[in-house]
Amino acid sequence: MERIQSALAKARSARDRKLQSTNPASAAGGGPWPDLAEIRPDLKLLARNRIVALNPGHAAASFDVMRTNLLRTLRANSWTRVAITSPTPGCGKSTVALNLAFSIARLTDKKVLLVELDLRRPSLLSVLGQPNDQQFAARLAEGRLDMAQVKRIGPNLALALSGSGVSSPAELLSAPRTADLIDELEAVLRPDVVLFDMSPMLVSDDALAYLDQVDCALMVAAAEETTVAEVEKCGADLAKRTQVLGVVLNKCRYMEDEESRAYAE
Ligand SMILES: Nc1ncnc2c1ncn2[C@@H]1O[C@H](COP(=O)(O)OP(=O)(O)O)[C@@H](O)[C@H]1O
Ligand SMILES: [Mg+2]
16 A cells, blocks of 8 residues: 555656646746637526536535635645546536536636546536537547647636547556646646546546546545445545545435535535
8 A cells, every 4th residue: 555655656746847847938827728719608508507606606605615625635735636536427527527617717816627538428518518529538549639629718717628438448548648648738737726527436447547647536426326335435446546535425405505505604
């Protein structure tokens, strides 16, 4: 276990050195963000797709609490990269990832990059009501970082999305070249937070293949769907590779109003 931890620390410090040595211009604040093509999703469609954290308010409150806790942990550990995964498909990873991204992006001094890496079931373009023609992952598979595939919503949220998957996600995600290209993307954009919308842990080894590249992970579980055994297995598998920040219990049908507000205050 200690050996794994020290190998992880070594890999991360190598990555940090690389990040610090690149692109001082964007670190200074300007950088390439204004050049990213902007997309303007339809707000009604977003609401229908349960993306509720664009604006502050009651619906966004639980994501804002999650954001505050997450940012505190990232800052305390000098981390930037967060994997969002779940035991099985459909628990709400993409919904949580996008809401959390919007919540962070509302802070004027924070930039957030959301990278879609659930390459068997990419969904973010359709949630955002965008055409399926973005192919960030396919370009990675070709061995190149294509900034034309990276879009922006507002000044603080960048998205690297894919309309369709790739033929061998686990191979792509474990390739050193992929790690290098995503390092390069982070070095170019210098976001405060990078969220990775990953595959579920218990149905393939796709997410596992990329976990060495992240600092920590959030697990999304679906109330009344995910079993305790699935949470335990997923948590144990994650803990072998990264720091597990906690479990987000999603799809709760019965949540006392008082309860959710009390936590937010
Ligand atoms: N809190 C929630 N309550 C009800 N439905 C939800 C909730 N969160 C997500 N969903 C719905 O569940 C489905 C799967 O969510 P999604 O975020 O795509 O899951 P995943 O990315 O884990 O596969 C979507 O139709 C989404 O709108
Ligand atoms: Mg998803």
